[in-house]
Amino acid sequence: MEEEELCFPKLLNSSCKKLKQSRSETLLISLLLCFISLITVALNLLVIISISHFRQLHNPTNFILLSLAASDVCVGLLLLFQMMTADGCWYFGDFVCILYYVLDIIITSMSVGNMVLISVDRYVAICDPLHYRTKITQKRVQVCVSLFWISCLLYAIVLLRNNFKPGRFNSCSGECVILSGLHEQIVDLIFILIIPVAVIVVLYVRVFVVVVAQVQAMRSPAPAATQQRSARVRIHKSEIKAAVTLGVVVVVFLVCLCPYYCVVLTNQDAILNTVSTAFVLSLFYFNSCLNPLIYAFFYSWLRKAIRVIVTLQILQSGSSDASLL
Template identity: 40%
Template sequence: MVSTNQQSGDVQFCFHNINGSCMKTPWSLSIQTSLYGILGFITILTVGGNLLVIFSIMYFKQLHSPSNFLVVSLACADCSLGLTVLPFSTVRSVETCWYFGDRFCKFHSSLDICFCLASMFNLCFISVDRYVAITDPLLYPIRFTVSLSRVFIALSWTSAFLYSFSLLYTGANEEGLEEVVHALHCEGNCQIMFNKTWVIISSVLYFIPFLIMICLNSKIFAVAKQQARKIEQMGNQMSSDGDKVSKRERKAAVTLGVAVMAFLVFWSPYFITGMIDAFFGYKTPPLAFDIMIWFACSNSAINPLIYAFFYPWFRKAIKVVLSGKILWINCSSMNLFSE
């Protein structure tokens, strides 16, 4: 903790005239401009891309399915992160100060954790959906209904909300760290700390769903490979419509696998570093943590790009929406699977 009467030379503080202000990292104007441009682009891409996913699925009737409603829920989590969390995180990262108060810091951090957990839980339930669709296609329409997808969506959001807000607002994450928190606290800081217990619990909440997803996807790819072989062996005996459906399901499985691996790649460095930091005295530099947080949050901007790369129907829907046809023509019933 530093006081304003210690200000000298090139040392800058977040709040002048406030005792106990945090020191500010004096970035040059060019670096600040570049950072605002990069982080602003990530934020805009996150919001814009996921809004396109949400609007496309909800507008086009052909895309109204239990599986796609889960995708909408995933996109809502990512879009909400971009709308309510990333703009404030951008200012904090570039200015190296938190100007929005301690109360909003806790609320901001709770939203951050909530949306990230909701995104992960939705991805896990999408894996369950794809597993049933691939391994038991005949019973899939009966087993996985719109009502069940709504239950999965409610579970994802409720559990994420309860965990994040109850954890931070009860202060359970800082139990036993009172001295460390007090020593590091200064005006202009928004650093949420987790004790060893909650670091382990948070990591378990991350790694267990991904172990489940990896196991499910391994089974999905094995079954999809078997189905592809059977189709090749049957040759002309397979109807063209059945072949198209089978290919569509396999493509959905591949897309899901890529999305799961992307989440794993983007988020693992943050969780691994968090565990190491908690068990080795909280010595990780704030800048290193900030970089990993932004690397993890960038995953929310990647998901729409994955859909655009793998799904022809999504590319077609984007063309229709961005061309403005929906403004004067009712395109909601058009066929998006004609390719």
């Protein structure tokens, strides 16, 4: 074995081999992952600062978006590990390997949980608008989001309970291998993919049906006064726009999630040792970069907030009370 082919050249008898790829390929993958990571962290930090700083943006829906942005920032940071293992070697030790997988499961689970919360929020807003403010309060949303984060932590610990002995399943130095049994894979598939996706699809189908019915009702002639009718149109348009925006976020998430789980379930033993797997994981991670771009495209308040942040007007006293809506 040549020295350049080993992850740890000094460990000739126990080191893993690097992937058989040119330096240009490794550099290209590293630069791609680095770019996605930096953009993901920067854009989602802008969302976090905007929602946290400006009081006008403190509402239940935006608090869910804040939680989603926080998980997306963590995704961007995890991408740095992917970038530094583009050659197929794990250089950070067995303890960090386990920690990496725990964080990966927590963040993946929480991303799915945030999508479920978004779907429930839009379902109540569209299908039961009269009781939305009483059912979906900021305090309740904060409690639900906190419980979701705690549940994801416990879920990761339970799912990886047989892997907490560092390096237990490594066959050579430079590997980061986590194994789970068939039961764990089935549980993960049911609770992180099948049930959440089913809930999201059912809720958004219901939202779509109600939105179509409301649009048809607004277009049909009615004896109500013109002022009342225009007020109804404004209310419905704002809710429909929010439903469409978050619907796009959910659809993009599902498109990026399915390939990720196909790889995890079929090639879990070598999740860090193939270039193709790295690209599929990057597709899932790239979703975290797309979310703030979708917000910026649909939400004028985010564009205004980013303008205030970038121009450093946020440092002025009273900037938290700025009008963005």
